[in-house]
Amino acid sequence: MLIFILCSTMKLLLLLVLLWTLSCSSLQAPSRDKCSCELKNSEKVFPHDRLKAVDKNASDCNSRVTPQKAEELEVLLLGLDRRLVQLQEDVSVLEKEDDGDLYGVLSLNVIHNEMTEIRLLLDKLNTTTEEQHKQTAATTHRLTQLKAEMEDLEQLDSMEVVKQRRTNHRLRTSLNRCLDKQNATVAPTQPLYGTCSQGPLKNVTGPWIQTAGEYPGSYPYGSWGRDPKPEPGKERWYWMVPMTSNNRHANYVRLYHSLYKLIGGETNIANVLISSSNPTTNTIQGPNVVLYGGSLYYNCYNQRQVCRFHLTTKTVTNVNLPQGTRYNSKGNFCHLDECYPYTDLDLATDESGVWVVYTTTQDFGNLVLSKVEEGEPPKLNQTWHTSVFKQGVTNTFVACGVLYATRYVSKDVEEIFYSFDTTTGKERFDVGIFVNKMSTNIQALNYSPVDQMLYAYCDSNMVSYKVLFG
Numbered sequence: 001m002l003i004f005i006l007c008s009t010m011k012l013l014l015l016l017v018l019l020w021t022l023s024c025s026s027l028q029a030p031s032r033d034k035c036s037c038e039l040k041n042s043e044k045v046f047p048h049d050r051l052k053a054v055d056k057n058a059s060d061c062n063s064r065v066t067p068q069k070a071e072e073l074e075v076l077l078l079g080l081d082r083r084l085v086q087l088q089e090d091v092s093v094l095e096k097e098d099d100g101d102l103y104g105v106l107s108l109n110v111i112h113n114e115m116t117e118i119r120l121l122l123d124k125l126n127t128t129t130e131e132q133h134k135q136t137a138a139t140t141h142r143l144t145q146l147k148a149e150m151e152d153l154e155q156l157d158s159m160e161v162v163k164q165r166r167t168n169h170r171l172r173t174s175l176n177r178c179l180d181k182q183n184a185t186v187a188p189t190q191p192l193y194g195t196c197s198q199g200p201l202k203n204v205t206g207p208w209i210q211t212a213g214e215y216p217g218s219y220p221y222g223s224w225g226r227d228p229k230p231e232p233g234k235e236r237w238y239w240m241v242p243m244t245s246n247n248r249h250a251n252y253v254r255l256y257h258s259l260y261k262l263i264g265g266e267t268n269i270a271n272v273l274i275s276s277s278n279p280t281t282n283t284i285q286g287p288n289v290v291l292y293g294g295s296l297y298y299n300c301y302n303q304r305q306v307c308r309f310h311l312t313t314k315t316v317t318n319v320n321l322p323q324g325t326r327y328n329s330k331g332n333f334c335h336l337d338e339c340y341p342y343t344d345l346d347l348a349t350d351e352s353g354v355w356v357v358y359t360t361t362q363d364f365g366n367l368v369l370s371k372v373e374e375g376e377p378p379k380l381n382q383t384w385h386t387s388v389f390k391q392g393v394t395n396t397f398v399a400c401g402v403l404y405a406t407r408y409v410s411k412d413v414e415e416i417f418y419s420f421d422t423t424t425g426k427e428r429f430d431v432g433i434f435v436n437k438m439s440t441n442i443q444a445l446n447y448s449p450v451d452q453m454l455y456a457y458c459d460s461n462m463v464s465y466k467v468l469f470g
């Protein structure tokens with residue numbers, strides 16, 4: 001049996017060798033144990049590397065063209081617009097003034113300063129526009145080149161690599177669409193992560209916007225952002241709450257009717273006063289406040305409570321936190337050896353409303369998260385207990401029902417290292433998303449579900465970041 005198999009194998013081998021020899025036309029000096037053969041492909045090899053280069057160039061091009069560039073220009077133009085109006089007003093004041101020498105000189109100085117500011121803005125505008133022109137020209141040039149290259153490649157494409165790719169791409173797209181549909185019909189109520197279907201937090205890019213807040217140098221604490229559930233007509237408004245007179249309390253909310261007003265340093269803004277500047281029960285304590293549904297949610301002065309101040313009716317209602325909740329600077333966010341005073345309560349907003357993050361004695365200093373319901377008065381609903389120690393955390397925010405915590409890495413970098421999914425109770429300590437800082441400390445951090453941005457108040461600066469999911 002074994003011999004038979006061997007024999008037939010030998011036969012097969014012989015046959016193969018015979019065929020091989022036949023197919024090779026230019027065999028020289030046939031030696032017994034070697035057989036060589038040259039394969040010539042009359043077709044040109046498809047230049048895959050060139051195709052790859054085109055691919056890469058195209059995606060480079062894509063990443064250079066960002067909406068941020070357009071916004072930069074728009075902000076500059078609005079800033080200029082505002083200053084021109086101011087200049088006009090001041091000039092008309094000067095014209096009306098009697099020529100009492102002193103006043104004349106003072107007004108001239110003011111106008112001189114304004115002119116300087118305008119010149120600086122114009123210079124900036126000039127360089128920005130020029131950069132953009134250059135970039136547009138470069139991009140157009142590149143695209144023309146890429147198009148020519150693609151046409152060239154298609155000529156070479158006897159093996160239809162390019163065509164095939166296009167077909168593959170089409171097929172993949174329709175496959176994905178089909179899968180999407182399938183997922184949608186199979187599990188419409190089963191979110192993949194947290195309460196949103198867009199998946200977990202993937203990255204944070206920016207700073208997107210960075211602009212000076214109030215009291216630079218004196219009071220670095222404060223916060224800013226957007227109301228995720230604004231009253232009609234206030235959809236584009238921004239708010240800011242700077243700590244005043246020290247880093248413990250604040251007594252008013254500043255409102256800006258647009259981002260440009262805020263960046264342009266608008267001075268005619270609405271300040272809504274919550275209490276007098278002497279601290280009382282309703283005074284804001286600590287920087288981590290949020291505006292939601294036209295109301296400011298905050299830790300009120302010297303209380304184990306979340307207060308809610310309605311900006312139009314000016315009424316304050318409140319809800320007690322559980323016994324054992326740390327307050328009055330006893331349960332703060334910290335980095336290295338330093339803690340941020342009066343950061344006991346961190347209010348947060350996400351797609352579902354308002355949350356409060358705090359710690360209690362019975363939780364041994366670990367973070368606790370409660371949902372705040374909007375009713376009259378506000379109420380705490382569900383509460384989740386985590387195993388992350390608050391003193392190892394610099395701040396938190398909630399996005400899509402998932403709590404995220406940050407920690408200090410260096411003066412330039414903060415890391416989102418921790419997450420707690422309230423839909424599953426799952427904790428992760430390896431989130432590993434890094435945030436570029438413009439200054440050392442983040443005193444307040446909040447997520448805005450209306451534009452998927454993070455709003456941070458950093459050493460008197462208002463800074464925002466784009467949040468990417470998926």
Ligand SMILES: *[C@@H]1O[C@H](CO)[C@@H](O)[C@H](O)[C@H]1NC(C)=O
Binds near residue numbers: 123126127130
């Ligand atoms: C804009 O900048 C270019 C080059 O820096 C300069 O030649 C030009 O005069 C500038 N234009 C204005 C209006 O300042």
Ligand SMILES: *[C@@H]1O[C@H](CO)[C@@H](O)[C@H](O)[C@H]1NC(C)=O
Binds near residue numbers: 149
């Ligand atoms: C791709 O970009 C590089 C420069 O980044 C350029 O030198 C090269 O010619 C480009 N390739 C094509 C195919 O346009």
Ligand SMILES: *[C@@H]1O[C@H](CO)[C@@H](O)[C@H](O)[C@H]1NC(C)=O
Binds near residue numbers: 176179180183
């Ligand atoms: C569909 O769901 C499966 C798991 O149920 C997942 O692996 C896949 O990525 C989903 N597809 C899309 C397009 O979301």
Ligand SMILES: *[C@@H]1O[C@H](CO)[C@@H](O)[C@H](O)[C@H]1NC(C)=O
Binds near residue numbers: 202203204
């Ligand atoms: C996040 O974005 C930064 C650029 O802002 C990039 O360098 C980094 O690779 C991104 N990280 C991930 C995980 O996508």
Ligand SMILES: *[C@@H]1O[C@H](CO)[C@@H](O)[C@H](O)[C@H]1NC(C)=O
Binds near residue numbers: 373379381382
């Ligand atoms: C508490 O949360 C649950 C689950 O989200 C919700 O169904 C319920 O209405 C909430 N209670 C109040 C008082 O809002």
